[in-house]
Amino acid sequence: MYCNACGKAIAEDGRFCAYCGNVVGTPPAEKRLTRSRADRKIAGVCAGLAQYFDLDVTLVRVLCVFIMLATGICPGVVTYLLAWIMVPAEPELRPVLASQQPVAG
Ligand SMILES: [Zn+2]
Known part of the structure; x- marks a missing residue:
């Protein structure tokens, strides 16, 4: 390069x-808990958690649904909403400008 x-x-x-x-x-990249932009279903909380803990997104979603059902939905939904509010969305990826690339040859 x-x-x-x-x-x-x-x-x-x-x-x-x-x-x-x-x-x-x-x-x-500094390891930070963020809400995923690319892989979100609702607010990207599960995808963000999966990225942070290096887990499969599907596994995290299944666990989230399971916890919500097991806790009678309300605490789980409230936790999800709090995470939505408190966890920042990951920064938007900006494409590298073509003009910044040196011309080959
Ligand atoms: Zn230089």
Whole structure:
């Protein structure tokens, strides 16, 4: 890949440009509980939990439904609504602008 600042070729897994010291690439994502935008059924709470705990989304949904039914629906629904309100939605992904990519050759 190439440095965004000076355009020199740098290592694919490099975090800094060796020529100008510019930070390149994206730092490892901080693990945060967010509501998924891409994989939501209602508010993305289950998908967000699945991402956070590295679980299968379907498993989390089944567990959520099971807990809601087992607790008589009300506490589960209230918990879900609270999570909807309190857990931030994950940031929207912005496509990399084509003009930022160096022209090959
Ligand atoms: Zn550079």
